[in-house]
Amino acid sequence: MRRRRRRTYPTLIRGLIQVSNFFTYRHGELFAEEVPVARVAAAVDTPFYLYSAAAFTAQYREFADAFLPEEPLICYAVKANSNLAVLRIFADLGAGADVVSEGELRRALAARVPPERIIFSGVGKTAAEIAAAVAAGIHQINVESIPELRRVSEVASAQGQVARIAIRVNPDVDAHTHAKISTGRKENKFGVEFGETVSAYNLASQLPGVEPIGLAVHIGSQVTDIEPYRRAFERLAELVRELRGLGFPVARMDLGGGIGVRYDAERPPEPLNYAKLVRDIFGPLGLALAFEPGRVLTAPAGLLVTKVVYVKEGSARRFVIVDAAMNDLIRPALYDAWHDIVPVRLPEKGAALAPADVVGPVCETGDTFAVDRQLPLFAEGDILAFADAGAYGAVMSTTYNSRLLVPEVLVSHEHFAVVRARPSYEALLSLDTIPEWLCQRSPDRSANPVRKRGAA
Ligand SMILES: *Cc1c(COP(=O)(O)O)cnc(C)c1O
Numbered sequence: 390m391r392r393r394r395r396r397t398y399p400t401l402i403r404g405l406i407q408v409s410n411f412f413t414y415r416h417g418e419l420f421a422e423e424v425p426v427a428r429v430a431a432a433v434d435t436p437f438y439l440y441s442a443a444a445f446t447a448q449y450r451e452f453a454d455a456f457l458p459e460e461p462l463i464c465y466a467v468k469a470n471s472n473l474a475v476l477r478i479f480a481d482l483g484a485g486a487d488v489v490s491e492g493e494l495r496r497a498l499a500a501r502v503p504p505e506r507i508i509f510s511g512v513g514k515t516a517a518e519i520a521a522a523v524a525a526g527i528h529q530i531n532v533e534s535i536p537e538l539r540r541v542s543e544v545a546s547a548q549g550q551v552a553r554i555a556i557r558v559n560p561d562v563d564a565h566t567h568a569k570i571s572t573g574r575k576e577n578k579f580g581v582e583f584g585e586t587v588s589a590y591n592l593a594s595q596l597p598g599v600e601p602i603g604l605a606v607h608i609g610s611q612v613t614d615i616e617p618y619r620r621a622f623e624r625l626a627e628l629v630r631e632l633r634g635l636g637f638p639v640a641r642m643d644l645g646g647g648i649g650v651r652y653d654a655e656r657p658p659e660p661l662n663y664a665k666l667v668r669d670i671f672g673p674l675g676l677a678l679a680f681e682p683g684r685v686l687t688a689p690a691g692l693l694v695t696k697v698v699y700v701k702e703g704s705a706r707r708f709v710i711v712d713a714a715m716n717d718l719i720r721p722a723l724y725d726a727w728h729d730i731v732p733v734r735l736p737e738k739g740a741a742l743a744p745a746d747v748v749g750p751v752c753e754t755g756d757t758f759a760v761d762r763q764l765p766l767f768a769e770g771d772i773l774a775f776a777d778a779g780a781y782g783a784v785m786s787t788t789y790n791s792r793l794l795v796p797e798v799l800v801s802h803e804h805f806a807v808v809r810a811r812p813s814y815e816a817l818l819s820l821d822t823i824p825e826w827l828c829q830r831s832p833d834r835s836a837n838p839v840r841k842r843g844a845a
Pocket of ligand 1: 466468469487510511607609610611645646647648681682683684685
């Protein structure tokens with residue numbers, strides 16, 4: 390049975406007064422920093438993502454400040470939001486990048502992330518991708534299997550290089566997150582099994598093209614409970630002691646990302662508590678620490694702004710049909726994710742709220758953003774926004790239903806700039822080609838005869 394989520398009126402009203410420190414209402418109108426969201430909507434047209442530069446900065450600072458004594462390498466997980474402008478903001482703050490493909494590596498380098506601050510993660514790096522990473526001289530490649538270890542050694546040797554690698558360990562802990570974003574159990578495809586780590590490290594120390602420099606772990610995403618981290622980190626600390634006992638120098642520890650954010654009523658770990666946990670477990674080991682936060686740095690910094698196309702009053706439901714769809718923001722369809730829905734203009738004080746389903750136009754029942762949600766009585770043409778859409782939003786967008794990729798806009802103080810433009814329909818269609826042999830064929834309509842009117 391579907392779990393009904395009820396928000397009391399006071400929390401809903403409170404939610405409407407201030408979405409976050411960077412998205413606020415002034416005289417009933419939603420602002421991103423100093424810019425009215427309605428003004429951006431008029432300039433760019435809906436739907437679009439709207440990011441706050443100050444929010445990215447604040448999220449990064451909060452995370453980095455929690456680890457001031459450790460001076461870790463904070464590699465922003467590019468896959469959460471890979472827009473070059475966003476990467477540049479983090480690069481300017483001193484962040485490195487955690488990349489999972491050659492495309493992300495190229496993005497990080499293009500945004501001027503120094504190569505010595507880039508970590509390459511992922512279970513299926515191809516030889517070409519490994520070659521690109523070795524040629525760029527990145528900080529570290531996190532290796533997730535024995536075959537990959539051999540491949541990295543071959544590729545680096547061919548370039549006359551020795552690649553610094555960390556073994557990503559699968560600690561077999563349950564992160565208590567959505568099944569599709571859990572990565573740290575032995576049933577998940579990620580990492581080298583805990584019991585195989587020592588032999589993998591030993592093999593790495595013998596292969597000519599790699600130098601094992603440490604360990605890495607990443608247990609999943611949207612982790613809201615600190616205990617799975619404790620269990621995983623304790624297991625990793627145990628491995629460090631074992632490896633050092635065997636004579637292997639272990640200098641680095643990459644603790645991954647995964648810290649959750651508050652989309653609804655979650656209580657994710659505070660960075661300071663997370664930092665204390667890390668300090669308690671790894672402090673005595675004198676390791677160079679790295680982190681790969683993605684969502685926590687970006688989710689609260691973005692909105693998806695959309696317009697009501699129609700309101701359909703069904704006998705069982707009130708449907709608010711908006712111009713954004715699952716191809717623009719897939720999290721609700723993919724993970725049953727919750728996003729707060731906020732109006733760009735507040736309703737009059739005391740105005741009624743009523744339950745509605747908020748849906749997109751795509752031909753899939755899964756194209757549903759909210760079910761039976763208490764909302765203001767939106768009407769055709771009203772603009773509203775999905776909150777906390779700065780992570781795993783635009784990066785997961787597609788052109789399904791031949792809809793154009795949704796644009797991205799960045800606000801800073803009183804400025805805004807389109808940082809990814811909406812492509813044209815010509816650009817979309819130009820990706821396809823009709824092969825020559827289909828072009829040359831003379832029209833043959835015999836399979837589907839259309840009788841001319843009056844023909845015998
Ligand atoms: C996805 C991913 C991250 C970032 O996860 P978040 O939940 O966004 O913090 C970090 N490291 C690795 C290896 C990942 O795959």
